[in-house]
Amino acid sequence: MKILVCISKTPDTTAKIAFKNNNTQFEDAGVQWIINPYDEWYALIKAIELKEKDPSVILHLITVGGADCDVIIRKALALGGDEAIRVDTESDDSYVIATQIAAVAKEGSYDLIFTGKETIDYNGSAVGGMLAEMLQMPYIALATQFELNGSQAKVTREIEGGEEVDEVTLPAVISCQKGMAEQRIPNMRGIMAARTKPLKVVAPVATEALTHIVQYELPPAKAGVKLVTADDVATLVKLLHEEAKVI
Amino acid sequence: MPNIFHSKNKKNMSVLIFIDQSDGHLKKASFEAAAYGAAIAKQFNTNALALVLGNVADDLTQLGNYGISKVYQAQNDSFNHVDALVFAQVIAAVVKQLEASVVVFSHTQTGKAVAPGVAVQLKAGLVAGACALPDTTNGFVVKKTVFSGKAFALVNITTPIKVITLNPNSFGVQTTTGNATVEALDVEVPAASVKILATNKVSGEVPLSEADIVVSGGRGLKGPENWGMIEDLAHVLHAATACSRPVADAHWRPHHEHVGQTGVQIAPNLYIAIGISGAIQHLAGVNRSKTIVVINKDPEAPFFKAADYGIVGDAFEVVPKLTAAIKEMRSK
Numbered sequence: 001m002k003i004l005v006c007i008s009k010t011p012d013t014t015a016k017i018a019f020k021n022n023n024t025q026f027e028d029a030g031v032q033w034i035i036n037p038y039d040e041w042y043a044l045i046k047a048i049e050l051k052e053k054d055p056s057v058i059l060h061l062i063t064v065g066g067a068d069c070d071v072i073i074r075k076a077l078a079l080g081g082d083e084a085i086r087v088d089t090e091s092d093d094s095y096v097i098a099t100q101i102a103a104v105a106k107e108g109s110y111d112l113i114f115t116g117k118e119t120i121d122y123n124g125s126a127v128g129g130m131l132a133e134m135l136q137m138p139y140i141a142l143a144t145q146f147e148l149n150g151s152q153a154k155v156t157r158e159i160e161g162g163e164e165v166d167e168v169t170l171p172a173v174i175s176c177q178k179g180m181a182e183q184r185i186p187n188m189r190g191i192m193a194a195r196t197k198p199l200k201v202v203a204p205v206a207t208e209a210l211t212h213i214v215q216y217e218l219p220p221a222k223a224g225v226k227l228v229t230a231d232d233v234a235t236l237v238k239l240l241h242e243e244a245k246v247i
Numbered sequence: 248m249p250n251i252f253h254s255k256n257k258k259n260m261s262v263l264i265f266i267d268q269s270d271g272h273l274k275k276a277s278f279e280a281a282a283y284g285a286a287i288a289k290q291f292n293t294n295a296l297a298l299v300l301g302n303v304a305d306d307l308t309q310l311g312n313y314g315i316s317k318v319y320q321a322q323n324d325s326f327n328h329v330d331a332l333v334f335a336q337v338i339a340a341v342v343k344q345l346e347a348s349v350v351v352f353s354h355t356q357t358g359k360a361v362a363p364g365v366a367v368q369l370k371a372g373l374v375a376g377a378c379a380l381p382d383t384t385n386g387f388v389v390k391k392t393v394f395s396g397k398a399f400a401l402v403n404i405t406t407p408i409k410v411i412t413l414n415p416n417s418f419g420v421q422t423t424t425g426n427a428t429v430e431a432l433d434v435e436v437p438a439a440s441v442k443i444l445a446t447n448k449v450s451g452e453v454p455l456s457e458a459d460i461v462v463s464g465g466r467g468l469k470g471p472e473n474w475g476m477i478e479d480l481a482h483v484l485h486a487a488t489a490c491s492r493p494v495a496d497a498h499w500r501p502h503h504e505h506v507g508q509t510g511v512q513i514a515p516n517l518y519i520a521i522g523i524s525g526a527i528q529h530l531a532g533v534n535r536s537k538t539i540v541v542i543n544k545d546p547e548a549p550f551f552k553a554a555d556y557g558i559v560g561d562a563f564e565v566v567p568k569l570t571a572a573i574k575e576m577r578s579k
Contacts, residue, residue, distance in 0.1 A: 002343050003451070011394075012509055013509075013527070013528045013531075014407060014527050014528070017394045017397040017398050019398070020334065026336070037508075039511050041509075052293070056457070059400070070547075093372075094363065094373060094375070095366065095367070095373070098363075098367070110556065113407070117359075118359075120394070120395050120508060120509075120531075121393060121394055122384055122393055122400075123355075123376050123392060123393055123395060123566050124373075124375045124376075125359045125363075125376075125395075126359075126362070126363040126366070126373055126374055126375050127357070127363075128363070129331060129335075129360060129361070129362070129363025129367075130363040130364070130367050131364065131379050132331065132332065132363075132364065133335055133363065133364035133367040133368060134367055136332070137332075137440075138330075138331070138332055138440035138441050139331040139332060139364065139440075140331070140441065141356070141359055141360035142330060142356055142360070144361065146503075154444065157356075158356055158503065159269075159329070159356050159357075159446065159448075160269060160274065160355060160357070160456065160457070161269070161448050161449055161454040162446065162447050162448035162449050162459075163446070163447050164328070164443060164445070164446045164447075165444040165445040165447075166441045166442065166443055166444065166445070167441070167442040167443075167444050168440070168441050168442070176556070178454050178495075178502050178503055178505065178509065190371075191347075193363070204289070209405075210366075210371065210372030210404065210405060210406045211372040211373065211402050211403065212376060212402065212403045212404065212405060213400045213401070213402050213403075214386075214388055214401045214402065214403050215400070215401045216398055216399065216400050216401075217390075217397070217398065217399040217401070217533070218397075218398050218399075219396075219397075219398070222552070222553060222554075222555070223555075225541070225552070225554040225555065225556065225557045226279050226555065226556050226557070227551075227556075227557050227558070227559065228556065228557070228558050229559075229560075230558055230559065230561070230564065230565050231568075232332025233558070233565060233568045233569045233572045236540070236556060236558060236569065236572075237569070237572045237573055237576050239556060240517065240538070240540070240556070242420075244516040244517070244537075244538045244555065244556070246459075246460070246516045246537065246538045247460070247484060247517065247573065
């Protein structure tokens with residue numbers, strides 16, 4: 001069993017979002033970088049759990065990005081995994097990212113590919129679905145539970161207003177979200193071991209972006225809160241009805 | 248297939264809107280996607296076409312009320328559940344057959360599962376989570392939410408075919424009058440890639456992603472036993488209930504109710520936050536709400552800075568009073 005987990009670097013969830021160069025680039029000065037929470041807490045930890053159950057599982061991590069991603073990938077390796085691959089190119093287009101991962105995945109003939117359900121920066125939620133299509137593998141999006149039974153998996157996924165339990169024959173691509181696994185903190189042994197785990201840097205395959213970010217915008221500031229006293233809820237109801245027109 | 252596309256006129260690019268259904272009923276988000284797609288069609292002076300997969304009990308001609316001129320329906324039992332690989336192949340084939348240039352989905356569970364595959368099949372640029380009509384003055388630039396709602400990106404799609412998933416509640420379910428014609432479509436049905444073992448739907452509740460009004464509780468409510476007043480308020484407002492992350496993590500409420508950066512991101516018309524301090528991660532999931540009301544006993548709670556209306560007070564006193572006042576207004 002070979003598992004590939006896709007990892008992305010994102011700004012910390014508390015990072016102040018600002019832009020530079022006439023709002024064409026993210027202002028990264030002073031920003032703490034983390035493993036995209038969905039990739040870490042759900043995709044990676046679930047894969048680690050599968051390896052813990054069956055030590056013969058080979059677990060690889062992949063990221064697409066520049067050398068500044070190495071810190072993040074080492075942190076991921078400290079949680080678990082045998083080796084990591086970094087495709088040395090940068091892009092904000094999901095198609096480019098998926099193409100790079102698909103090229104590596106084809107060579108590695110993986111049985112399972114895990115992604116987070118989306119990254120918290122570009123919110124594309126597209127790389128998993130694109131990968132599945134490029135590799136012609138079944139795709140289960142927004143998985144909340146995953147159970148491996150030999151060459152099959154039972155996967156619970158979120159659907160509108162509930163959930164669906166699917167059975168899928170591997171290989172498959174799964175996008176992971178809350179429920180898949182519980183968050184962990186790397187221990188000292190893991191951190192030490194991560195230093196010597198292989199991190200392969202591979203050259204990107206030729207492809208081109210299909211979309212381009214032209215500019216960023218920040219949402220307009222709120223006008224300010226209108227406070228109503230606790231014993232005057234009638235006024236709040238009136239404001240919601242007549243001014244905001246939402247009830 | 249009728250020739251609805253005049254290939255010599257580059258301006259005349261038809262728009263195909265994927266209409267999602269569940270249990271034979273069209274989803275609210277799909278009406279919004281239809282209206283959005285119809286508005287794009289208007290920009291290009293062309294037709295808005297809809298595609299429905301599976302067996303549907305609802306009247307499809309009603310899609311005319313959202314600007315759709317023609318509905319194509321491919322009926323097959325295997326389309327009643329979403330199989331991403333199958334749907335992507337079928338939808339891409341229909342796009343090619345109809346020579347559509349813009350493909351619109353809702354940015355819902357189905358759209359997120361299927362649109363990326365369609366984009367790959369068509370080698371089309373994808374903007375996921377769009378929140379405005381494309382600006383075509385210089386390219387085909389679509390505004391989308393990024394950084395979990397803390398900012399927007401203007402994204403230019405440079406391929407001949409464009410795929411867009413629309414954030415629910417960002418455009419509005421805009422209606423017009425009209426009747427759409429319905430045409431059955433014969434499509435090749437690919438082999439299923441996934442076997443459905445069970446579907447479990449929460450009945451009787453308003454689904455969070457479709458709700459116009461959401462009532463949400465946080466740690467300030469002290470325990471799951473106090474959720475009765477949240478449910479009462481939600482009930483009089485026909486609202487969905489939600490919660491903050493600590494509440495879901497403590498298992499006071501189910502995980503699917505957790506709204507925030509790592510939970511569900513919502514954009515209702517009205518969001519009422521009760522006993523939630525308003526951490527930046529929580530705000531990221533709700534800050535696209537049109538109106539935000541915050542009820543918190545701590546006047547320093549950061550949520551007040553992001554709110555439109557607020558009450559500084561004890562939720563246990565304020566909420567029942569608010570429920571009663573809304574009931575009274577509704578009875579008038």
